[in-house]
Amino acid sequence: MTASATEIQARTLAGYATASALRQARDRDWVLDKITGEPEVLFDLGSGIGQLLDESLTRLPSLRLAVGLERSEHRIAEAGERLAAHGDRVRLVRADLTDPPELAERADVITMTSVLHWLHPDEDRIFRWIRDRLTPGGAFLLTSYHPARDEHGLGGEDEIVREALTELGVAPAAVPGLFASGGVTPIAVRTRTPGDLGTLLERFFRIESSVQRAAVVTVEEERQYEHFHAATFGDYYAGLLEPERRAEFFAAVGASGWRRQRELGRVSDMPVRLWRLTPRG
Ligand SMILES: C[S@@+](CC[C@H](N)C(=O)[O-])C[C@H]1O[C@@H](n2cnc3c(N)ncnc32)[C@H](O)[C@@H]1O
Incomplete structure (x- = not known):
């Protein structure tokens, strides 16, 4: 057959570049607008086809390294093509976020957008990894859906x-x-309620802000x-x-x-x- x-x-x-325009890609600027200061190293977890990495390297001249961690080999390949122009400012690592790899660097910013539900019920593993890999003063920017x-x-x-x-x-x-x-x-x-997720996050992080808006797909x-x-x-x-x-x-x-x-x-x-x-x- x-x-x-x-x-x-x-x-x-x-087909994610086209599909994500309906929902996930709409969050990109919302997330990147929360970055303050002049970060040097950024990790994007579940980096997909590299759209957030591409935008952050373009927006933030202070970034000397942006690392994408992603499980899908097809997405890593597509991201590699999209990001080639950034040269050695970018690195892609094939990884499973439920068993995250050792990395030599620490990050000033870690982003994870539209990914968390796929890590249920083992989110604590990646939260611990993130907490331990942020520089002092570093920030973790996370998006979560709550149907x-x-x-x-x-x-x-x-x-x-x-x-x-x-x-x-x-x-x-x-x-x-x-x-x-x-x-x-x-x-x-998988997505948990905002209350349940907040309780889990507070074991590892201080919640500096948490804002919500509607994600409408048409x-x-x-x-x-x-x-x-x-x-x-x-x-x-x-x-x-x-x-x-x-x-x-x-x-x-x-x-x-x-x-x-x-x-x-x-x-x-x-x-x-x-x-x-x-x-x-
Ligand atoms: C909905 S896409 C989001 C992609 C991108 N972060 C965005 O905001 O458009 C979810 C991504 O997470 C990746 N992913 C899911 N589970 C994963 C895991 N256990 N480890 C690494 N990546 C994972 C998928 O392959 C996919 O690229």
């Missing part, structure tokens, strides 16, 4: 996936059980949401279905997003929070 274009896209997490959840813990993208699975013949009441048996932790559980056509889902969530949910039904699944997610757009005037609307944190001694 030949894989569909969307299945291949999901496997390689391709509302139902009694099963489902919310945000889980809801759109539930609608898509229902279209494919799964009873809505069976979806939480299907997630559990397929090893899919609802994204709305699309102009069905395919655009199918593409956004594949580039952002890859096979995370699609793995719940047999391989021969995955193309159908991605199409159903696109249809679900488009139906929401027509009925509600947006696909999703959830709070995104920006934390500015400094290390506790």
